[in-house]
Amino acid sequence: MASTLESRQYRSRKQKPCDLCRKRRICCIREPGSHSCSLCRTRNIDCTYVSSPPVRLRTPKERMRRSHVGNTTPTSPATESPSMQGRARIEELHHTLQYVGLSGDQDPYLLQHSSRDAKRQDDVAWACQTVNNDPVMPAQFTIVPDQHLDARPTYYPKNNVEESVHPYKEALIKTYFNIVHPSFPILDPIRFNPNSSSLLLASMYALSHKFCSEAGQIDPWIFLDFLGRALPLEARNPKLDSIEAALLYSQRHTYIFRAPTMPGMIAETGSLIGMSHDIGLNVDPTNWRISETDKKRRIRLWWAVYMQDKWVALTLGRPSFLHDEQSNVPMVTISDFDHGESEVSYLSALASSRIMYSVSTGMFVAMAELSVLLSDILSTFYTVRGIRRLREAPRQGMECVIDSFTNRLEGWYNIYNTLLQGDKRLLPDPTGKLLHLMYSTNKEFLMIT
Incomplete structure (x- = not known):
């Protein structure tokens, strides 16, 4: 039997294994002059030779050795x-x-x-x-x-985004900072790297594409399909740019109008919260031994996640994932947004950059403080046990609770009413109307209650 079969020589480069044997990692055996191997004949399937050998992953020692070889200014281990x-x-x-x-x-x-x-x-x-x-x-x-x-499993989606946007990449990024960023300033235009992670860039393209006439012929589903498949896998090993990408993806445009317009939003928010807890965003980084830039970045991102959780819970009528007892991050302030200058800054892409950026960061801070008030309203009036407690509470006590929230809301309004009126120097105002809507929503809830 052995004399009638021709086994593939070990590591033979002339006689490659068929696709099925390569996938199963077994020896590909076929008779002399036959195109089909014994396994394919037994299973009665076509014996194909399309796939290529997998890329060999170097061992940690090999990677370390290669990195030292390519280093032009190596550091001596004795001095490290x-x-x-x-x-x-x-x-x-x-x-x-x-x-x-x-x-x-x-x-x-x-x-x-x-x-x-x-x-x-x-x-x-x-x-x-x-x-x-x-x-x-x-x-x-x-x-x-x-x-x-399992950060990069075999079923991780192929990224065709950069290839598709290559001629329009700079235009899409500038459009993002000019139009999208003022409404949701979680990124740092001073230090933004155009070679950021593919996930973050894809989420930026997805939001700016609709406003970039130069890239109008690109199919937006190229971005959305990649993000929809890659983000759940990235949740296994989240980093700060993963959080930024997930936050931007949650603001994506609706292309199919149906009910619901963006299905699975509450599940996506839960995943975002889990990612944030994995990297400790809920903990105050003020006294950590990290750079001031990273401290500011973590504070901005935490409050963006906080706002996402609370307003999604309100809109969809679902419980909030976050509990205030499990976080101690200080309230975001204007100082957590860098207003510096840089020759490579994308701040210059903003229309009336100084005015626009200052107002948008002020809107973000106002929205964060309003979200804290919303969180207390939700936990008091819109929880399963809270409703029962309110029904059993005396009417006078109920009125005191409502008055307390009303006074807090009016105090917030007195501080931020200039932002609610909008800035006439900004045409159009990207966030003032939204902030006014959120304020009115909280006020309406208190009146109904």
């Missing part, structure tokens, strides 16, 4: 500190930082005494990074290899 060596290994192995929760299986009080250097375990780097030394509430991140999180 242990933390620098550990950080180099972490970046090389593509890790994700995950926040260590107070009640998790990795005790943050115990990890305070752990080395922060990468530690080899079966050729996989592991590290713990402490960002503050608070004995009451320590803040630490474990640095997890992406392969442990």
Whole structure:
């Protein structure tokens, strides 16, 4: 039998295996002069040879060696500190930082005494990074290899976005900062990198495409299809730009008008909340050992996530995912938005950039404070148990609660009424009408109650 069959030689480059044998990773055996292998004949299917060999993933040692070879200014291991060596290994192995929760299986009080250097375990780097030394509430991140999180499975969608938008990329980005950004200023136009993650760029293209006449011939579903398939997978290893992409995707345009117009929004919001908790957005970063830019970025993103959760809960009549007891991030302020100058800044893309950017950031702060009030209204009047408590409460107590909320709402209005009137220098005003609608919504709820 062995003499009548021709087995493929090990690692033969002349005789490639068929697609089925390559997929199953078995030896492709076929008779001399036959085009079909024994497995395909047994299954009575066509024996095809279309697929190519998978890209060989180098071991961590090989990747490290290649990175040193290509480094024009190598650092001597003898002069590197242990933390620098550990950080180099972490970046090389593509890790994700995950926040260590107070009640998790990795005790943050115990990890305070752990080395922060990468530690080899079966050729996989592991590290713990402490960002503050608070004995009451320590803040630490474990640095997890992406392969442990199934970050890029074989079914990760192919990204055709950059190829499609290549001639219009700069126009789409400028349109985003000119039109979209003033209404939702979560990005930093001063430090924005046009080579950001493909996920973040796709979400920006999806929002700006509708307003960019130069890119009008591009099918918007190229962006939406990629984001709809990639974002649930990115939720396994979220980073700050993943949160930004998910927030922008949640603001996407409606192209199919039906009920509901954007199905699954509450599930998407839940995923966004989970991603935010994974990277510790709900914890105050003010005293962390990170850059001021990252501190501001985390505060902006947390309040954007907070607003998304509360207003989606109100609009869809669903419970909020966030509980105020589980966050201590300070209220976002104007100072959390960088108003500096840079030669490569996309701030210049804004129409009347200084005025527009100042007003849009003020709108964001006002909306965040209004969302805190909304959260209290929802937890008081629109929870399953809250309704029962209100029915059993005396009428006088009920009136006191409503008066308290009304006074808070009027106090908010007295502070931000100039924003509600709109700025005549801005044509059109991108956010004033929305803010007025949200204020009126809260006021109407209190009147109905």
